[in-house]
Amino acid sequence: MENKIQKQAGSYSQNIQNVLQAIREDKFFLLYDSDKREGETDFVISATAVQPQDVKRMRKDGGGLICVAVAPKAAEIMKLPFMADVVSAAASNDKISPKLEIGTFAEKEGDISYDKKSSFSLWVNHRENKTGIPDNDRSYTIRRLGEMTKTALEKKSVNFASEFRTPGHTATLRAAAGLLDERRGQTELSVTLAMMAGTNPCMVVCEMLDDSSGKALSKEDAKKYGEENGLIFVEGWEVAEAFEIWKKTAADF
Amino acid sequence: MENKIQKQAGSYSQNIQNVLQAIREDKFFLLYDSDKREGETDFVISATAVQPQDVKRMRKDGGGLICVAVAPKAAEIMKLPFMADVVSAAASNDKISPKLEIGTFAEKEGDISYDKKSSFSLWVNHRENKTGIPDNDRSYTIRRLGEMTKTALEKKSVNFASEFRTPGHTATLRAAAGLLDERRGQTELSVTLAMMAGTNPCMVVCEMLDDSSGKALSKEDAKKYGEENGLIFVEGWEVAEAFEIWKKTAADF
Numbered sequence: 001m002e003n004k005i006q007k008q009a010g011s012y013s014q015n016i017q018n019v020l021q022a023i024r025e026d027k028f029f030l031l032y033d034s035d036k037r038e039g040e041t042d043f044v045i046s047a048t049a050v051q052p053q054d055v056k057r058m059r060k061d062g063g064g065l066i067c068v069a070v071a072p073k074a075a076e077i078m079k080l081p082f083m084a085d086v087v088s089a090a091a092s093n094d095k096i097s098p099k100l101e102i103g104t105f106a107e108k109e110g111d112i113s114y115d116k117k118s119s120f121s122l123w124v125n126h127r128e129n130k131t132g133i134p135d136n137d138r139s140y141t142i143r144r145l146g147e148m149t150k151t152a153l154e155k156k157s158v159n160f161a162s163e164f165r166t167p168g169h170t171a172t173l174r175a176a177a178g179l180l181d182e183r184r185g186q187t188e189l190s191v192t193l194a195m196m197a198g199t200n201p202c203m204v205v206c207e208m209l210d211d212s213s214g215k216a217l218s219k220e221d222a223k224k225y226g227e228e229n230g231l232i233f234v235e236g237w238e239v240a241e242a243f244e245i246w247k248k249t250a251a252d253f
Numbered sequence: 254m255e256n257k258i259q260k261q262a263g264s265y266s267q268n269i270q271n272v273l274q275a276i277r278e279d280k281f282f283l284l285y286d287s288d289k290r291e292g293e294t295d296f297v298i299s300a301t302a303v304q305p306q307d308v309k310r311m312r313k314d315g316g317g318l319i320c321v322a323v324a325p326k327a328a329e330i331m332k333l334p335f336m337a338d339v340v341s342a343a344a345s346n347d348k349i350s351p352k353l354e355i356g357t358f359a360e361k362e363g364d365i366s367y368d369k370k371s372s373f374s375l376w377v378n379h380r381e382n383k384t385g386i387p388d389n390d391r392s393y394t395i396r397r398l399g400e401m402t403k404t405a406l407e408k409k410s411v412n413f414a415s416e417f418r419t420p421g422h423t424a425t426l427r428a429a430a431g432l433l434d435e436r437r438g439q440t441e442l443s444v445t446l447a448m449m450a451g452t453n454p455c456m457v458v459c460e461m462l463d464d465s466s467g468k469a470l471s472k473e474d475a476k477k478y479g480e481e482n483g484l485i486f487v488e489g490w491e492v493a494e495a496f497e498i499w500k501k502t503a504a505d506f
Contacts, residue, residue, distance in 0.1 A: 040386070056462075056464055056467075059462070060313070063309075063313070064422075079353075079354045083376075083419070084419070085353070086340060086343040086353060087343070087375070089342075090334075090339040090340070090343040092346060092349075093342045093343070093346035096338075096345070100338070101332045102419075104414035105377075105413060105414045105417065106418070106419060111380070120376070122355070123336075123373070123424075127364070130291070130366065130367075131291045133293070133317045133460050133462065133469070134462055134467060135468075136468060160358060161358045164358065165358060165359070165364050166336070166337070166355075167337060167371055169317075169318055207384075207386050209388060210387070214306075214387060214388040214389035215388075215389060216384070216386070
């Protein structure tokens, strides 16, 4: 495994090699999807590494939602469903009285202009949290989600409910089964990078917002933030290029 | 209606009268629940008033989740369910294959140390949003949720799905049917204050976090922020006291 990763690494661009090294060193990096998609840059960091000051940095300097992206196989074992499927299943349950009339609320293909579906799964709190929102609480929930992802992939079975409950204050995201062959959101891009780095494929993402325009932070300003703060900036197309090399030898996702 | 509100207002404490005036003037105020509950202070403002700079203020100076609390009757008409019920209904739907094995994830009584249940409903985006997270998008979703609450209470029927889809980036909260007689979270406290003020009972709340301790902002520091920024600070027990006066003449919630 280690040899395969090293052999492939030689074919990756220098920027991708640097990102993979940053992931292995538990450092933040900045990930832009694409001009044709959201056009947003996210803070990204490995879930198991997240400390309270990292949550603070994301909420202060990012400002978006702090979400935990989980690799497809791990999400399957953890039994994390897509939220749109949860809402649809709830709405079509005839045994519930009164019936939940929310079938039409659930996202359908065509609802999102730049993608087929959103990657949102359940919002959770760790059971040891008090309210779930302060930096100490959220970073603990995030680290434990990272640890459970690791356990899920090692042992092929976990009891998600033993540690977490829903609803909560931290969003989980489920990466598409085909990774970048299927979807190219920050969810899949960040998880794919972790898999290419040979690290635990559970990553935290948080959108960077602009404080004056009311819009997402521009790509230029996100790059500038990266330069000023020593964080690598990487774009979706670079990850997609490396993915084509990596997937030739990847056993499965 | 107007006379009844004015007559009651004379019995309220000066601080409550000031808060009700702030709500009518579409201003932010600070709401602390109780030492025995979350022990958290939230920014609060009327949903229909929210502009992009208000979302920015909540994410920069608050740091928690930006949520929209809806009065019980309006939530009923808008068909906004409790998220815990959605997850339970999805899990017990036998027609779905593969079955969603998330029944044990759903919050049960006893899970939350300070309350019976959380008030979380669905996370939504307005259909006109692009990604749903920048300040322009979130403020638009919030204002439209406020407008739909108004319409729901006036016309007794709305088509929620015509404007919103789930999952999304703005959390909705459903106030308990019995308001403060049933639950005393920021959801019920903020909605009750709006009803006492005679304004639209759809309020935005966002927790204030401390930037150095990793905990919620202390009551003292939240008060200080209020003094320095000209925002009224009010506690749950003050609202509960006024609620006892108000509910004697309130037709229903």
